[in-house]
Amino acid sequence: MQPADALSNIDLLVVGGGVAGLSAAVRAAAAEPGLRTAVVAKAAADYSATWWAQGGVAAVLAEGEVERPSFTDSVESHLTDTLKAGAGLCDGEAVQVLVGEGPQRVRELASHGANFDRGPSGRWLLAREGGHSVARVVHSGGAATGAEVERTLVAAAVALGVTLVENWFAVDLIVRAGRCAGVTFLAPDGTTVDVEARHVLLGTGGAGQLYPVTTNPLQSTGDGIAMALRAGAAVGDVEFVQFHPTALHAGSPDGPRVLLSEALRGEGAILRDEAGERFVDEMAPRDIVAASVAERIRSSARGHVWLDVSGVPGFSSRFPSLAERVRQAGVDPDREWLPVAPAAHYMCGGVMADLDGATTLPGLWVAGETACSGVHGANRLASNSLLEGMVFAARAVEAILAGKSSPDPTGVLRALNSPAPNDCGAIGVERLHRNVEAPPGHVGPQSSKAPRERPSGTVSDDRRRLQKAMADGVGVLRDAGSLSDAAGVVDVIRHRYGCGPRDDPSGVASLETRNLAEVASAVIAGARARTESRGGHRRSDFPSTLDAMSCRFVQ
Numbered sequence: 150m151q152p153a154d155a156l157s158n159i160d161l162l163v164v165g166g167g168v169a170g171l172s173a174a175v176r177a178a179a180a181e182p183g184l185r186t187a188v189v190a191k192a193a194a195d196y197s198a199t200w201w202a203q204g205g206v207a208a209v210l211a212e213g214e215v216e217r218p219s220f221t222d223s224v225e226s227h228l229t230d231t232l233k234a235g236a237g238l239c240d241g242e243a244v245q246v247l248v249g250e251g252p253q254r255v256r257e258l259a260s261h262g263a264n265f266d267r268g269p270s271g272r273w274l275l276a277r278e279g280g281h282s283v284a285r286v287v288h289s290g291g292a293a294t295g296a297e298v299e300r301t302l303v304a305a306a307v308a309l310g311v312t313l314v315e316n317w318f319a320v321d322l323i324v325r326a327g328r329c330a331g332v333t334f335l336a337p338d339g340t341t342v343d344v345e346a347r348h349v350l351l352g353t354g355g356a357g358q359l360y361p362v363t364t365n366p367l368q369s370t371g372d373g374i375a376m377a378l379r380a381g382a383a384v385g386d387v388e389f390v391q392f393h394p395t396a397l398h399a400g401s402p403d404g405p406r407v408l409l410s411e412a413l414r415g416e417g418a419i420l421r422d423e424a425g426e427r428f429v430d431e432m433a434p435r436d437i438v439a440a441s442v443a444e445r446i447r448s449s450a451r452g453h454v455w456l457d458v459s460g461v462p463g464f465s466s467r468f469p470s471l472a473e474r475v476r477q478a479g480v481d482p483d484r485e486w487l488p489v490a491p492a493a494h495y496m497c498g499g500v501m502a503d504l505d506g507a508t509t510l511p512g513l514w515v516a517g518e519t520a521c522s523g524v525h526g527a528n529r530l531a532s533n534s535l536l537e538g539m540v541f542a543a544r545a546v547e548a549i550l551a552g553k554s555s556p557d558p559t560g561v562l563r564a565l566n567s568p569a570p571n572d573c574g575a576i577g578v579e580r581l582h583r584n585v586e587a588p589p590g591h592v593g594p595q596s597s598k599a600p601r602e603r604p605s606g607t608v609s610d611d612r613r614r615l616q617k618a619m620a621d622g623v624g625v626l627r628d629a630g631s632l633s634d635a636a637g638v639v640d641v642i643r644h645r646y647g648c649g650p651r652d653d654p655s656g657v658a659s660l661e662t663r664n665l666a667e668v669a670s671a672v673i674a675g676a677r678a679r680t681e682s683r684g685g686h687r688r689s690d691f692p693s694t695l696d697a698m699s700c701r702f703v704q
């Protein structure tokens with residue numbers, strides 16, 4: 150069957166083949182009666198950002214399920230740790246849902262065949278990661294959890310007869326009468342295909358490719374967030390780009406940086422500066438460790454600090470995939486400290502959604518890294534990401550099955566239309582209006598009649614320019630001047646590639662660059678408006694956290 154034939158009369162069209170999209174598809178197809186479901190991915194279905202995820206899945210499991218040391222854990226403790234990491238911007242109701250429903254989603258994944266690491270008694274082993282008060286992270290292959298999750302979900306989707314279409318690029322959402330009615334794709338043969346569906350779920354991951362140094366794969370170009378922005382769906386919290394503090398600073402500069410999982414620090418790895426001194430609590434939340442590493446690097450002659458794994462018992466046998474990748478990069482973990490530096494890792498914000506993943510555009514649903522469900526706030530707690538995809542994808546499907554067709558004022562959407570957000574117990578919102586005018590001397594948003602300025606270099610030149618501007622201006626540390634410089638570069642590229650609702654596609658690379666510029670512009674707008682430091686957003690000109698800024702910027 151040709152993909153186009155399989156893509157007719159679809160109830161649920163899922164864009165993206167990672168944990169969020171596949172969890173939704175598997176649940177939808179397994180329901181009785183099921184939903185006619187298709188998953189369309191821009192690459193091979195098993196090659197998503199999920200595949201690269203390391204640490205694991207944080208969830209409070211029952212006493213008899215895990216190798217539990219003497220401590221006891223609780224859902225309340227997971228909730229408290231998540232809220233603390235989120236630096237005042239989590240939605241409490243959404244976090245309750247995450248930690249409350251998470252354990253059941255982990256069990257379901259195991260019932261689909263996911264092999265989480267087990268201890269001598271056959272129960273699941275738990276790891277501890279930064280920001281967690283106790284060990285509560287189930288994992289697979291030491292630090293190869295994402296690959297196991299991806300393998301399991303692809304196999305389950307195939308077994309349930311879900312249509313999987315690979316290498317189709319989602320160009321834009323189809324919006325009709327105020328509803329999302331499908332997606333326009335660019336097929337591998339260069340034709341554009343409109344796929345109609347009763348419901349569309351975006352699980353397209355994040356936008357790590359905004360930066361030259363990232364742990365994300367090449368596909369992470371913010372496609373879902375950019376499509377939602379162009380379609381007018383509310384997007385929030387995007388200034389909170391999370392940088393992982395310990396990416397290996399060695400090996401090939403192309404492709405994702407080798408991530409050295411926080412689980413290593415949970416097992417005793419130590420961060421050391423140029424002088425070999427410890428300088429931070431390795432188990433602090435990720436934003437604090439990343440900022441501290443960035444500051445050490447700034448005041449040193451090297452572009453990195455060190456991760457000393459000599460105190461991790463049996464490093465190579467317990468973390469075989471990591472040990473192999475470190476060796477491939479030319480570093481011997483048995484003899485040397487590992488050079489590490491921060492790398493763009495995760496988009497905490499995204500397309501705003503209620504507690505069922507429904508966005509402000511009826512018919513459009515979202516889960517996983519593409520979403521702003523409110524569970525991450527200003528900084529995501531380690532190993533809450535796979536969990537978020539599993540929990541909110543399941544809720545979206547249950548809501549669709551129950552007949553829901555438009556968003557409710559719950560979660561981060563509660564405050565959107567409320568005249569007095571504080572009265573509804575939600576964090577207030579402020580609308581940001583991005584400049585859509587072309588900068589002087591450049592052609593503005595595309596219309597079919599407007600002549601189009603030719604880019605001065607190749608698409609890859611433009612992408613590199615954008616990435617450099619983001620790294621220089623919107624990195625771990627930022628200020629008004631650096632943000633303004635980045636905005637200058639990004640605005641030019643954004644207008645070059647056209648920001649109208651339907652550009653004329655000239656190939657995947659330019660469409661991705663268009664999306665990166667769209668998302669970069671939103672990140673910069675949020676970062677300029679947020680004149681404080683909070684979570685993953687650190688301004689050297691505004692180092693304090695301000696009560697007056699306990700709000701969500703929405704675009």
Ligand code: SIN
Binds near residue numbers: 202205292409410530
């Ligand atoms: C890690 O293993 O350090 C990354 C896990 C995560 O991003 O939550």
